[in-house]
Amino acid sequence: MNFRRITLLCVTVLMLTAIASFPVSAQAKGQDDGILIIYSTLDGKESPQVKMLDLLAGHFTSHVTVRKDSDVTASDVKGKEHVIYYGQTKRKLSKKLVSLISGVKEPVVAIGYNAGQISQFSGLSLTRKEHVYQIHSSTERNDVSLESGLHVLSVSGLKGKALYTFTSGDGKARPFIWKTEKSNVYIGLPNLLNDNLIVAKELREAFGEKAGTTLLYLRLEDISPMSDETLLLQAGTYLYKRHVPFILSVIPVYLNPETGDKVYLSDKPKMVKVLKKLQSMGGSIIVHGYTHAYRHSETGEGFEFWDAKADQPITSENADDPPSILEKEQAFPNEQAYKSYLKPFQEKEETYTRQKLTHAIEDLTSAGLYPLAFEAPHYTMSEYGYQIASQYFSSMFGQVQLSNTTWKTSGASPFLTKPAMLHGMTLYPETIGFVDTSKQNPLSDMQENISQMIDFEGGVAGGFYHPYLGMKYLPELVDQMERIPDSEWLDLKKTKQTVKTDKVEIHTSGDGTIQVKNGVSAVGEFFDHHRQTPLEKALWILSAVVLLFVIMFVSYTFYLRATLKKRMFKERRSLG
Template sequence: MIEVRKKAIMFFLLAIFTFGICLPTSSYSSAPKLKTYIVYDSPNRFADSFPLVNALIEHLGHFDLACQPMALQEWKPGALQDAELIVYAGLSDVTLPQGLLQEMAHARRVIWFEKNIEQMAAYLHWQDFKLEGVFNGWSFINYKRDVFIDDWINVVIAQPGQNAQVFATVKDIVASKPLAWQRDNVYYCGLLEVHPKYMITLSGLLHQFIPNQNHNHSHSHKALLRIEDVSPLVNSEAVGAVIATITKYNIPFSIGVIPVGVTKDDRYIFLHERPNLLKVLKEAQDNGASIIMHGYTHQNKYSPKTGEGYEFWNARDDKPMENDDAFTSERIEAGIEELVRCGLTPVAFEPPHYAMSEAGYKVLSRYFNIFSGQIQISDKSDRLSLSLPYVTTSTYLNGMMVIPENMGYYDGKTFLVDHMLQSSEQILEIQDGFACFFYHGYLPPDKLPSIIEGLQKQGYEFYDLRQLPILVHSPKIKIIGRDGQLRVEVDAKLQSSWGSNPVDDNMFKKIGSVHITLLLLILGIFVVIIIRLRANANKHYE
């Protein structure tokens, strides 16, 4: 009895130990996010509609920060007393309150961009500090290496004094001046620019300026391949050829699926009505592909062609759709249902042409927690978008995780393979850099090998989206995933309304044409054998 108890105790302890090592260590070891305020005097530069502060906040979403934006006019005494990090964007010449400067001086760390730094220097009594002014005409930014800079770009030049450490400079043919430096608790950069051309500088400095308290930044680099615009209107053999080419490399990939296609005569073609295409997609999913919901029809009344049109944006007038909330939610719910009906499990969402209003993003975040693509960061125009160099948690998208697209795509005209690989090579210089490109499913796959092999030679590892924590939630469907395991829960009434699975129907037709006859023959033989056995038994008892 004692031996049995010992074995039971040992088994219990072993189970506890096994369960313990299987738990994510980050649940226990990660430090809380830094309480961070982003203070700004203007959301954009004078006479420029690009929301530069919004773009900066999206970059900050890559780090372990609890971000709270605060317009300068919203500040009140004591508002920043609990700040662990303050980020100030100085896009206008303004006079800062002494109380604000005092709270900044007592913060653990301040990151300061561009203007008004002389006021902070005066408050901190930096006697040898000198503001030289705002200048353009520079040739290079030197941060780890020389990067060309457009000569019209304005840079704030401030000499920080002897007790500073300089991280980056700007140069012309005559002089070199400090661009980024640190003195006391202030980390300064005289240029705030989010254009991909300056991605290396901004991203590198943010990694240098922001404490990595969880030690979770990596020098490894991931890549995502996305097959694009796969709708019920595309040729299933073309899509199959693209998938077959990728499969040869034994890498994970994703497919942007449009659940419904709208024809020129305004007929709706559902994915479950295309068994051949569905078979190709199901096999790809079974072999490791992640399904991304790429809109519902990838069109609307203002741009009506599926695969080319906008869906969640009025492209004709360059503004949000009317009744935006209802329009967005109806299409997202219908799209999730159609995909799950077909046996496809969406793990992320990608708006057609990356165009969606801020209200649309809020609706979207109720259904998906992962977003694939670039971010439209203003309702003023769909051209105001942001391409990121790494994965972020988006403030603008209400907390969604953003998997960026930053390499473009191949079209044989403007966008070429060499240009795509140049982009990925630039991202390779960024810590945690994440590269992503897409390739249309209806194109010949002949250019794919050079892109895949090019990324592998650069040192990228292709990423499986299903490894992420996944939550897709609609009123009648719930999808939960982590570490490659997905669970789908469907409302019983909804599932019964679908009838049989279209793939199963198609398979039954194949079985009926080849194997049903054989099955009936075997059944007939079995019946004959039973009859003869019974006849023999009757003779035995006569």
């Protein structure tokens, strides 16, 4: 009997151990797999081109790892589904790195320079660099004309199949994208910022993904408390009648740059009513900053999460303070010293950013408007800013800033992506632009971009429209977007989203409903959110002091009157 009990106990313990260890193993696998990007740049930093490759790779996995060539270890390579090497600059690769990449069992993708040093591309030779205006794909009959041209690196010496060629000046067809006999792919495009559509296509082919349905979305942009409610309702109602789910990009506070006065949504009940109505008609709210302004710029025109005047990250919790101009990394002896220098500035940026995002989410929620994602004003934000934003939002819209030293470089992938640089956020990219009334044909750029998305297939055709334009261009814009074959409109409520602060949680599970937990009281929200500057804080303190004195004065007056009546009553009794 004892033997049986001991045996049963041992079997039970082993089973429980196996069950307990299974989730850990599954989690470990989930952390190990994904895509590894190895890059070679002149200064060893993640250039805008590397970040663009991160955006592209993030479409195929939620686990993108980005490493510079000298930092790659065996643990980085182990278990990865795919490895991409990008040589932005010419360099002699270390034997260790070559050995690690050569040991990868899955097909490798190499882009740009230095690929010939890797065993998968042994024999590859880069014969010339050219700027071409016409290319030919092995899967298409006709040549593709390129209006702005393309920088290409022609290759030779590989066995396999040419995927893309161009005709050189001597009339010969020269390949610049090649697939080897073992399915390794070389892409001779050194500039990934301008040529990302072709790279995206080739990554899709290399990773075995077929083009699916094109996702359409349209944002009604820059909606603030001072927007025209009538025009906004008109645009939203039109989209609703055409069965188009739409995005409402809302700025909760309008900032007057001349007076510094702020207008809150709570000051505009008519606007709140219109937004709530549009929310019930298929509109999905997203946060477009808190004021969409920094320092003394006007809401909708200024930046908010980037100091555009100094062209650097936010360095002050208070936008009225003069900026601290950041030193360049070259002024420090090493990277660690530079990071130590930046730390106090990043702490101020974090405080500022958290305050803005918290206020935006909680102001909207208190008004019965439930934001489901984020859009950075003018698409500008530091690398650290994206990391902070990821703690509040699961998704963002638009484009992303691809440099931490200037706001002037931004971009987006042609499809949904979850890159490493967004720390878990999904990007719904803007790919077709907006109606630009400064041009003779305000829709011309959008039409051209829509045509590109038709050729790409299975991406995202996302753009925005300003409601103040009225209805002049909106019907044609919707018609143009709907000419994309095999497409469907994005209904953000029917996706899984999470937006949260310490007091608010907003969730969508994909069935079209929104679950909200709101711990913000109306009184608390007023006092917490509506005191933004030191001057306003001083005025609140002064008001409280004045109110206290008024109460004391009134109380003392009543006390004196009561004392006087009591004395007069005593005098009458003594006299009488």
